[in-house]
Amino acid sequence: MSPPTTRPRSAFLLRLVPLALAVTYLPLADRPGDPVDGWAWLIGLGAGALFAFGRRIPLTMVLCLSALLVVSDRIGTHADVVVILATFAALIDLALRRGRRWIAVGVLAAGVGLFANFVDVPLTPLQPPFFVVVTGVIASLLGAPVLLGLHLKAARLATAEAQQRANLLEQRQESEKAMVRATERTAIARELHDIVVHHVASIVLRVGVARHLDPDADPETVAALDDVHATGTAALADLRRLVAVLRDPTTLDEEAHAPLLDPADLPDLLLQAVARSRNAGLSLEASVDPTVAGLDAVRGLALLRVVQEGLTNVLKHAGPQASATVNVSATADGAVRIDIADDGTAAARRPATGGHGLLGLRERIHLLGGEFEAGPGRSGWRIHAVLPAAAGRTPVLAAASA
Structure with a gap:
C-alpha cells in the first residue's frame, strides 16, 4: 500500500517548492533602503500558492503567472525570482498535461511576461540585435521546461503502454489457462460419461432385473439387492450431475448444490x-x-x-x-x-x-x-x-x- 500513498504525497511536496522559496527568499532580499514590501509578499506567496494548487488548470496557471511577471516588474517588487521559478514549473505541468495548441499559447504568454520582466518596455530606440538576443535567451529558458514536460509525458505514456501490454499478456495467459482447463474438464466428463456412467447404469439395470428373477428369494437377499440398487441409482445421479458441472461450470450454483445435501x-x-x-x-x-x-x-x-x-x-x-x-x-x-x-x-x-x-x-x-x-x-x-x-x-x- 505504500507506493500509491507515497507518490502523490511526494508530488505535492514538490509543488510547494515555489511557496517555500518565497518564504525563505523574500526575507533575505530585504535590505536597508530597499525593503521587501507587502506587494512582494502578496505576489510571491500568490505565485507559490497558485502553483501548489493549480495542477488541474495548467494553462490558466501559466497565464496568471505570466500576468504576475508583468505586474511584479511594473510595481518593482522583489518577488520576480519566485514568480519566474513558478512559471517554469507551470510550463512543465502544461507540457505534461495538455496538447500542443495549449502549450504554444502558454509559451507565448510566458514569453511576453518574461520579456516585459527582463526588458524595459517600450524600447527607445528599438535595437534589433539586442531584441533578437533577448528573444533567443527567453526562448531557450522557456524551451527547457517545455522539453522536460514533453519528456515526462512520453515516459508516462510509455509506462502506461507497457502496463497495458503486461495486462493484455496476463489476460491472454489466463484465457489460455481457462481454455486448457475447459478442455481437460470436457475430456474428463466424456470419459466419465462413456465409461463410468455406462458401467454404473448397467449395474443398476442388472440389479433391478435380478430383484425380479427370484420371487421366492429370502428377505436378506432382497434387502441386499434393494440396497445395491438404491446405492447405484444415487451414484448414477451424482455422476450425471458431476458430468454436467464438468462440461459447464456455470451450473455449479446454489440451486445445483441444493439436491446434493440439505444440512x-x-x-x-x-x-x-x-x-x-x-x-x-x-x-x-x-x-x-x-x-x-x-x-x-x-x-x-x-x-x-x-x-x-x-x-x-x-x-x-x-x-x-x-x-x-x-x-x-x-x-x-x-x-x-x-x-x-x-x-x-x-x-x-x-x-x-x-x-x-x-x-x-x-x-x-x-x-x-x-x-x-x-x-x-x-x-x-x-x-x-x-x-x-x-x-x-x-x-x-x-x-x-x-
Missing part, C-alpha cells in the same frame, strides 16, 4: 451410511450428534464424505470378522470431531498414506482449515478428522446421542 438431513444421511454398512455385514456401533444438522452445506458435505469413505475402507480392508465404531460429535466451540476405528487384522497391510479416497478427504478437510489423520490404531485402522467452526457462527454445545 437438515445430515444426521439421517449419516445414519443411512451406517445402515448400509451394517446391511453389508459389518458389525458397527455409531454415535451421531444431532446438532450437526446446524452445519453449513460445505462442512456438512465434508463430514458426510469422511464417514462414507471411512466405512467403505472398513468394508474393503478390515476383513469379514471386523467390527467398527463411528463417533460424530460437536464441541462447545462449534467444531465437529469425526472418529472411525476398526479392529480389522488387515490394517497392517494398508499403506500409511491411504488411497486416492483418503487423499481427497485430507485435501477437502485441509481446505476448510481442519485436521485429518488416517493410519493404524491400537488394534486396527483409525480415521480422525476435525472440522473447525465456521467463521461468524455461534458455537453450539454438543449433545451426544446414540
Whole structure:
C-alpha cells in the first residue's frame, strides 16, 4: 500500500517548492533602503500558492503567472525570482498535461511576461540585435521546461503502454489457462460419461432385473439387492450431475448444490451410511450428534464424505470378522470431531498414506482449515478428522446421542 500513498504525497511536496522559496527568499532580499514590501509578499506567496494548487488548470496557471511577471516588474517588487521559478514549473505541468495548441499559447504568454520582466518596455530606440538576443535567451529558458514536460509525458505514456501490454499478456495467459482447463474438464466428463456412467447404469439395470428373477428369494437377499440398487441409482445421479458441472461450470450454483445435501438431513444421511454398512455385514456401533444438522452445506458435505469413505475402507480392508465404531460429535466451540476405528487384522497391510479416497478427504478437510489423520490404531485402522467452526457462527454445545 505504500507506493500509491507515497507518490502523490511526494508530488505535492514538490509543488510547494515555489511557496517555500518565497518564504525563505523574500526575507533575505530585504535590505536597508530597499525593503521587501507587502506587494512582494502578496505576489510571491500568490505565485507559490497558485502553483501548489493549480495542477488541474495548467494553462490558466501559466497565464496568471505570466500576468504576475508583468505586474511584479511594473510595481518593482522583489518577488520576480519566485514568480519566474513558478512559471517554469507551470510550463512543465502544461507540457505534461495538455496538447500542443495549449502549450504554444502558454509559451507565448510566458514569453511576453518574461520579456516585459527582463526588458524595459517600450524600447527607445528599438535595437534589433539586442531584441533578437533577448528573444533567443527567453526562448531557450522557456524551451527547457517545455522539453522536460514533453519528456515526462512520453515516459508516462510509455509506462502506461507497457502496463497495458503486461495486462493484455496476463489476460491472454489466463484465457489460455481457462481454455486448457475447459478442455481437460470436457475430456474428463466424456470419459466419465462413456465409461463410468455406462458401467454404473448397467449395474443398476442388472440389479433391478435380478430383484425380479427370484420371487421366492429370502428377505436378506432382497434387502441386499434393494440396497445395491438404491446405492447405484444415487451414484448414477451424482455422476450425471458431476458430468454436467464438468462440461459447464456455470451450473455449479446454489440451486445445483441444493439436491446434493440439505444440512437438515445430515444426521439421517449419516445414519443411512451406517445402515448400509451394517446391511453389508459389518458389525458397527455409531454415535451421531444431532446438532450437526446446524452445519453449513460445505462442512456438512465434508463430514458426510469422511464417514462414507471411512466405512467403505472398513468394508474393503478390515476383513469379514471386523467390527467398527463411528463417533460424530460437536464441541462447545462449534467444531465437529469425526472418529472411525476398526479392529480389522488387515490394517497392517494398508499403506500409511491411504488411497486416492483418503487423499481427497485430507485435501477437502485441509481446505476448510481442519485436521485429518488416517493410519493404524491400537488394534486396527483409525480415521480422525476435525472440522473447525465456521467463521461468524455461534458455537453450539454438543449433545451426544446414540
